[in-house]
Amino acid sequence: GAVVSQHPSRVICKSGTSVKIECRSLDFQATTMFWYRQFPKQSLMLMATSNEGSKATYEQGVEKDKFLINHASLTLSTLTVTSAHPEDSSFYICSARDGRARKGYTFGSGTRLTVV
Amino acid sequence: AQTVTQSQPEMSVQEAETVTLSCTYDTSESDYYLFWYKQPPSRQMILVIRQEAYKQQNATENRFSVNFQKAAKSFSLKISDSQLGDAAMYFCAYRIKTSGSRLTFGEGTQLTVNP
Numbered sequence: 613g614a615v616v617s618q619h620p621s622r623v624i625c626k627s628g629t630s631v632k633i634e635c636r637s638l639d640f641q642a643t644t645m646f647w648y649r650q651f652p653k654q655s656l657m658l659m660a661t662s663n664e665g666s667k668a669t670y671e672q673g674v675e676k677d678k679f680l681i682n683h684a685s686l687t688l689s690t691l692t693v694t695s696a697h698p699e700d701s702s703f704y705i706c707s708a709r710d711g712r713a714r715k716g717y718t719f720g721s722g723t724r725l726t727v728v
Numbered sequence: 729a730q731t732v733t734q735s736q737p738e739m740s741v742q743e744a745e746t747v748t749l750s751c752t753y754d755t756s757e758s759d760y761y762l763f764w765y766k767q768p769p770s771r772q773m774i775l776v777i778r779q780e781a782y783k784q785q786n787a788t789e790n791r792f793s794v795n796f797q798k799a800a801k802s803f804s805l806k807i808s809d810s811q812l813g814d815a816a817m818y819f820c821a822y823r824i825k826t827s828g829s830r831l832t833f834g835e836g837t838q839l840t841v842n843p
Contacts, residue, residue: 716778
């Protein structure tokens, strides 16, 4: 089945630094990838949609200069949180769409980001 | 805009019993997909069941089944013979059929299974 690998699973960084999260489709080509943010006991909030080779589409209220998304290949998308602040601490999840017919969306295992 | 509503923040069930989780949605589309996802404490999102709107027959996956009422825009999940491993947050989700379209999630229902 389709597998999405997301790394790191946990990261702690200092305020003002940047951190990169990788989302990789291991056995399929991901034409579209999605990045979500999830606060404790809440639902997934879509941050942005990225299509390979084009700029990401950000949801309203999400700062594109703060949350940089790169989808340079059909198997890799990255989310970089720039100049991180404690309020950026959250759980980030990626999801990838398998481009093959009648395949669904597969989720990564998530990244817990703590900014200190 | 499409919305998904789960009116039960928390539910509990005795092991081996049956529980139903509710979900309603709002859309002007006629063809779309509906999903139930499970998020256990590991926080890995797991697809439980999927329903295509044009199919009248309710989807089933082993102990999991749905009651899809298209006119009422209702999509409930029934879990039969509940097991301790079913304890998790359950999310109802919707997406239109356009290729690469986004998933819209409900607020989630935290299910507790009591031994």
